[in-house]
Amino acid sequence: MPVVAAFVMPGLPHMVLKPDAPAWQRLGKAATAAGAALAAYRPDTVAIYSTQWIAVLDQLWQTKPRLSGVHVDENWYEWGDLPFDITIDVALAEACVAAGTKSGLRSKGVNYEGFPIDTGAIVAAHFLDPGHRQPTIVTANNVYHDWAKTEQIGGIVRAMADEQNKRVAVVGVGGLSASMFRRPIDPAEDHIANPHDDEANRKILTALESGDADRVRAEAAAAAGAGPTDFGLKHLAFVLGALGGKPGKATVHGYEPIYGTGGAVVEVPA
Amino acid sequence: MSQGEILAGFLAPHPPHLVYAENPAQNEPRAEGGWEQLRWAYERARKSLDRLKPDVLLVHSPHWMTNVGHHFLGVRHLSGKSVDPIFPNLFRYNFELEVDLELAEACCSTARDMGLVTQMMRNPNFRVDYGTITTLHMMRPQWDIPIVGLSANNSPYYLNTKEGLEEMDILGKATRKAIEETGRRAVLLASNTLCHYHFHEEPDVPEDMSREHPQNYPGYKWDMRMIDLLRRGKTREVFEILPQFIDEAFAEVKSGAFTWMFSAMGYPEIPGELHGYGTVIGTGNAVMEWDLTAAAA
Numbered sequence: 288m289p290v291v292a293a294f295v296m297p298g299l300p301h302m303v304l305k306p307d308a309p310a311w312q313r314l315g316k317a318a319t320a321a322g323a324a325l326a327a328y329r330p331d332t333v334a335i336y337s338t339q340w341i342a343v344l345d346q347l348w349q350t351k352p353r354l355s356g357v358h359v360d361e362n363w364y365e366w367g368d369l370p371f372d373i374t375i376d377v378a379l380a381e382a383c384v385a386a387g388t389k390s391g392l393r394s395k396g397v398n399y400e401g402f403p404i405d406t407g408a409i410v411a412a413h414f415l416d417p418g419h420r421q422p423t424i425v426t427a428n429n430v431y432h433d434w435a436k437t438e439q440i441g442g443i444v445r446a447m448a449d450e451q452n453k454r455v456a457v458v459g460v461g462g463l464s465a466s467m468f469r470r471p472i473d474p475a476e477d478h479i480a481n482p483h484d485d486e487a488n489r490k491i492l493t494a495l496e497s498g499d500a501d502r503v504r505a506e507a508a509a510a511a512g513a514g515p516t517d518f519g520l521k522h523l524a525f526v527l528g529a530l531g532g533k534p535g536k537a538t539v540h541g542y543e544p545i546y547g548t549g550g551a552v553v554e555v556p557a
Numbered sequence: 558m559s560q561g562e563i564l565a566g567f568l569a570p571h572p573p574h575l576v577y578a579e580n581p582a583q584n585e586p587r588a589e590g591g592w593e594q595l596r597w598a599y600e601r602a603r604k605s606l607d608r609l610k611p612d613v614l615l616v617h618s619p620h621w622m623t624n625v626g627h628h629f630l631g632v633r634h635l636s637g638k639s640v641d642p643i644f645p646n647l648f649r650y651n652f653e654l655e656v657d658l659e660l661a662e663a664c665c666s667t668a669r670d671m672g673l674v675t676q677m678m679r680n681p682n683f684r685v686d687y688g689t690i691t692t693l694h695m696m697r698p699q700w701d702i703p704i705v706g707l708s709a710n711n712s713p714y715y716l717n718t719k720e721g722l723e724e725m726d727i728l729g730k731a732t733r734k735a736i737e738e739t740g741r742r743a744v745l746l747a748s749n750t751l752c753h754y755h756f757h758e759e760p761d762v763p764e765d766m767s768r769e770h771p772q773n774y775p776g777y778k779w780d781m782r783m784i785d786l787l788r789r790g791k792t793r794e795v796f797e798i799l800p801q802f803i804d805e806a807f808a809e810v811k812s813g814a815f816t817w818m819f820s821a822m823g824y825p826e827i828p829g830e831l832h833g834y835g836t837v838i839g840t841g842n843a844v845m846e847w848d849l850t851a852a853a854a
Contacts, residue, residue: 343643344759357682361708362624364680393758399645401638403684431757467624469712470674515715546625 289448290455290557291328293526293534294321295495296414297550298339298407298460298517301474304366308474310543317541317552318414324540324554325415330456332376333415334444335425336437336525337407338461338518342427346387346440348380349373349404349425350396360406371409376422379455382447383424392432392439407460415458428518434504437521441528457529459522463488463549465515472546480547484514488542488549491520495537495553500527503534517548530557558740563733564609566745566818567602568829568845570809571618571691572837573641573648575599578764581698585649591764598833598844599695605830605846606696611744613657614697615664615705615732618748619812620688623708624715626674627728629661630706632681641687647763652690657703663739664705668731673724678708692748707732709812718800718811725813729820736821745821747814751783752776752806752841759838772839779806780834780841787829787845792819806841827852 301308302315325333340347355372380396387394408425416423426440441457448455464484479485487510494502504527507520527534535556542551576584578591621628633656641648662677669675689706707728713721736743754772771777779802786795796819803811810816819825825847832844 341642343755344757359680359683361621361683361686364678364683365676368680368682397645399640399649401640401649402645403640403642405642467715469625469715471625 289453290445290457290529291330292325292557293457293459293530293555294325295459295522295526295551295553296321296411297462297545298337298410299462299545299548299550300360300363300369300406300410301545303369303410303413304363305474308477310477311474311545314541314543314550314552320540321552321554322414322417325456328456329454331453332379332422332424332455334455334457334529335408335411335423336428336440336459336522337405337411337425338428338522339405339407340425340427342429343431346392346394346429347397347427348384348394349375350377350380351375351398352377354404358404358406358409369406369409371404371412372419373412373423374420376424379447379451379453380424382451383426383443386443386447387440390439390443392436411458411460428521434519434521434524437524438528441525445529445531457526459526461520461522462517462545463491463520463551464510465517465548468547477544477546479544479549484549487513488551492539492542492551492553495555496539498534498536500532500534503527526555530555561736561739561741561743563736563743563745563822564611564850565605565846565848566747566822567696568815568843569602569692569696569746569748570750570842571688571748572840572842573644573687573691574763574837576650576691576694577647581694583651586647588764591766592835592837594833595835595837595842595844601832602696602844602846605848606744609744609850611702612741613660613703613705613743614693614746615707615743616689616692616746616748617707617709617814617817618686618688618692619709619809619814620686621706621708622711624711626676627668627710628676628678628708629665630656630685631658631661631677631679632656632683633658635683635685637684639685639687639690648687650690652685654685654693654700655703657705660735660739660741661705663735664732667735668728671727671731673727673731688748692746696746709814713811713813718803722813722816725816726820729817732817733821745818747818749812749814750809750840750842751780753809754807755839769836771836771841776806776841780843784831784834784843788831790826790828792824792826796824822847822849825849825852
């Protein structure tokens with residue numbers, strides 16, 4: 288069992304930077320619970336796909352052994368900084384680069400001091416690796432890759448984990464509906480921007496709970512066709528691909544609004 | 558205090574390749590050259606800027622994209638290392654810049670008074686985006702003129718092109734008013750590429766110019782049509798067809814800098830000076846100048 292479990296996490300920083308807002312506090316508690324659940328799977332490595340790490344040329348993978356520093360989100364900077372300290376499983380990342388390119392998905396490693404690590408990966412690591420000891424790989428969202436190619440990327444992680452005999456937990460970092468409020472709001476009064484988004488989000492979560500991959504694909508496609516979603520919900524494609532297209536029945540640890548968008552913390556067993 | 562004025566506006570695109578190819582001390586990677594026509598275009602623009610002697614450069618960059626309103630750099634001194642997330646192999650630039658805080662705050666408050674959501678960015682650890690840095694470096698590598706940095710609110714993408722660009726129009730008008738009221742002699746920099754279709758693979762040697770050409774012919778024709786109109790001062794016509802250009806050429810001017818700049822300048826029907834045109838990884842880039850002082854004279 289190379290991929291032992293999968294998780295879905297929101298990538299917006301609100302539950303880290305502004306945990307006093309009720310909805311974001313509840314979501315933060317759900318993310319903390321997901322961190323405990325992840326630890327129980329005893330993964331050798333955590334594999335993160337984040338919608339906020341945008342790539343346009345290749346499929347990029349972090350290959351710098353240690354990513355550390357202080358990140359400031361370009362939108363939510365007024366609430367503070369996001370320190371990070373992530374240890375990369377370089378062997379697995381490099382294997383994914385090689386396997387991706389070999390399969391026709393041109394891939395590259397990224398190993399540069401000062402490379403801007405995205406908010407989503409940092410938020411996920413904050414909750415899933417609070418001790419900064421968990422070997423991790425992080426890969427990008429190439430905006431030109433569709434759902435099928437993104438499932439393929441998840442499949443590459445699965446295959447390389449198998450080849451290296453590693454227990455890997457994968458994390459799809461991203462939101463659900465993406466209708467964000469355009470004006471400042473009182474965080475205490477945050478809500479999903481409109482009922483249609485809320486309905487679509489709940490259908491996706493129900494599909495995940497059913498363990499039916501085709502139903503997840505269908506609900507994600509329907510949501511993406513009906514309104515703004517976080518990059519077509521491709522982080523769910525990554526999760527499905529990593530699970531070999533056979534997800535277990537998911538547990539929704541939390542579902543809340545984040546400035547009008549939908550954010551969910553979900554655990555999907557293999 | 559005398560009334561401030563906008564001296565000129567420049568279309569000043571931000572491919573990091575141009576900084577890379579120039580090999581400045583601030584950038585870590587080394588190049589063998591490349592993209593000379595565009596870099597020589599920027600040399601001409603730099604000479605114009607020397608002659609204009611502005612108090613401040615204002616730059617609107619699509620790579621600081623904000624969701625809730627229009628944001629302004631609001632820390633007097635910012636420094637750090639900017640690594641381009643798309644081309645980290647080409648752009649790892651150590652920057653240091655001074656912000657004209659008084660003007661930035663005036664732009665922010667004036668735009669708010671005119672109905673926009675605005676915000677000052679006060680976090681000293683903020684990483685300035687590579688679009689802002691590339692445009693500023695290419696225009697003024699000495700970094701000796703204070704700047705105002707404006708974010709690109711995502712309204713043209715989130716709402717629609719028309720509504721989004723209407724916001725940029727208001728932002729431009731507010732910028733002009735703030736410049737006039739603070740007495741600044743200002744130059745505006747619109748950090749935008751034209752046709753934005755690009756190749757999806759990079760050559761092994763990025764500066765291998767035998768691999769550089771427009772990504773597609775229709776996009777190139779669109780660029781030439783727009784540049785021709787701009788060179789003839791047909792500003793009204795440019796803005797009439799701008800939405801079609803954006804749709805058909807995937808033009809980066811959608812992000813708002815071009816509209817912001819022209820709005821601030823009052824959409825002058827004066828010929829733009831084309832300093833040069835070239836492609837970068839297939840995208841169309843023009844360095845152009847509208848000298849309002851010369852037009853007034």
